[in-house]
Amino acid sequence: MTTSPATTPAVSTPQTGFSVPVIDLSPYTTGSGGADDTPADDTPAARERVAREIDAACSQVGFMQIVGHGIDDAVIDGLAGAIDEFFALPPETKNSYRVADANRGYSPPKSETLSLSLGVESASRMNDFFEAFNVGVEARSFPDLALDEADYGINVWPECGDFRARIDAYFDEASRVARTLTRAFADALGVPPEVFTDITGHSIDVLRLNNYALPPGPITLDGELTGMGEHTDFGLVTVLWADRVAGLQVLSSDGVWHDVQPVEGGLLVNLGDLTARLTGDRWMSTLHRVKPPVVDGGIVRRRSAAFFHDGDVDAVVGTLPGLVGADQSAYEPITVRDHIAAKLAGSRQGRANTAAVREAARVLAAAQQERR
Ligand SMILES: O=C(O)CCC(=O)C(=O)O
Numbered sequence: 281m282t283t284s285p286a287t288t289p290a291v292s293t294p295q296t297g298f299s300v301p302v303i304d305l306s307p308y309t310t311g312s313g314g315a316d317d318t319p320a321d322d323t324p325a326a327r328e329r330v331a332r333e334i335d336a337a338c339s340q341v342g343f344m345q346i347v348g349h350g351i352d353d354a355v356i357d358g359l360a361g362a363i364d365e366f367f368a369l370p371p372e373t374k375n376s377y378r379v380a381d382a383n384r385g386y387s388p389p390k391s392e393t394l395s396l397s398l399g400v401e402s403a404s405r406m407n408d409f410f411e412a413f414n415v416g417v418e419a420r421s422f423p424d425l426a427l428d429e430a431d432y433g434i435n436v437w438p439e440c441g442d443f444r445a446r447i448d449a450y451f452d453e454a455s456r457v458a459r460t461l462t463r464a465f466a467d468a469l470g471v472p473p474e475v476f477t478d479i480t481g482h483s484i485d486v487l488r489l490n491n492y493a494l495p496p497g498p499i500t501l502d503g504e505l506t507g508m509g510e511h512t513d514f515g516l517v518t519v520l521w522a523d524r525v526a527g528l529q530v531l532s533s534d535g536v537w538h539d540v541q542p543v544e545g546g547l548l549v550n551l552g553d554l555t556a557r558l559t560g561d562r563w564m565s566t567l568h569r570v571k572p573p574v575v576d577g578g579i580v581r582r583r584s585a586a587f588f589h590d591g592d593v594d595a596v597v598g599t600l601p602g603l604v605g606a607d608q609s610a611y612e613p614i615t616v617r618d619h620i621a622a623k624l625a626g627s628r629q630g631r632a633n634t635a636a637v638r639e640a641a642r643v644l645a646a647a648q649q650e651r652r
């Protein structure tokens with residue numbers, strides 16, 4: 281999930297004052313109450329205000345903190361409990377839920393086969409030590425459409441407590457929030473809602489449960505540890521629930537990594553590459569990574585759940601005509617299928633001036649910044 285190297289590192293100028301804006305979505309989540317449980321103000325003026333806040337956050341940061349999303353605490357507690365129960369299973373049980381060639385089931389940490397018994401482990405060998413479990417939308421849910429299961433994947437469900445019921449409940453809510461966000465995105469961009477609804481009727485949405493934990497006992501690391509390497513998300517929008525524990529870092533446009541934690545009761549939301557593509561880079565698909573601070577040779581365990589709203593596999597996504605910049609910087613139209621395949625292959629397609637080149641330059645600039 282890393283980008284290809286760039287030839288010319290961007291010159292970065294550190295700035296203070298980076299922040300991920302907190303946006304109260306309740307004017308769009310009618311009936312679910314405001315951030316503080318007051319009745320939602322869903323007047324056109326309130327929605328307009330939210331749309332403007334979203335436009336600013338998406339143009340300048342690519343990340344937002346969303347409150348007023350309307351997800352019950354019980355659903356979020358269910359998600360957190362399901363994550364705990366699954367990842368506490370013995371490795372052999374978790375490994376029995378691996379699925380070959382599909383973005384489904386258990387994905388073990390890279391360190392899985394490495395022995396830590398010597399007490400000293402190369403940090404580079406410990407990088408990307410997250411373990412994950414993926415569930416998602418299945419082609420069979422759309423019997424009227426001739427969809428290929430291979431483009432979607434078939435879920436596996438561990439037999440642990442009411443894991444499936446709890447994950448399904450959260451999945452439905454995250455899906456609702458993602459679709460509410462794209463409704464607000466349309467307003468923020470001044471385009472009809474169909475721009476998003478037409479490409480998300482059978483969206484290949486995936487929920488990835490992430491667990492960042494090191495084996496118990498003292499471990500001496502000989503370098504820096506990365507839980508999940510820097511990457512941009514592939515799709516339209518990602519709704520991220522995470523523990524309020526340090527680890528997530530977001531790259532600002534001046535090339536500096538910033539620690540970001542969700543606000544109390546909030547969800548983090550970030551844009552993926554397809555939205556950068558749709559908007560001709562008016563909005564940003566921002567680089568992020570997970571780098572937990574190491575204290576006394578250990579880290580604080582951290583959980584997250586990323587809901588990726590990626591669009592219909594056969595949807596064609598190019599830059600919206602009204603959003604082509606003055607430099608005519610439209611991205612080539614591409615199907616969601618081909619875009620995801622290219623991302624998975626570690627490369628990008630499109631014009632020479634692709635986001636990948638710019639993002640890679642920003643990663644290099646940030647690395648230089650860190651060395652200073
Ligand atoms: O764990 C996190 O906070 C980030 C996860 C993430 O970026 C991802 O799953 O794509």
Ligand SMILES: [Fe+2]
Nearest residue numbers: 511512513568
């Ligand atoms: Fe991500």
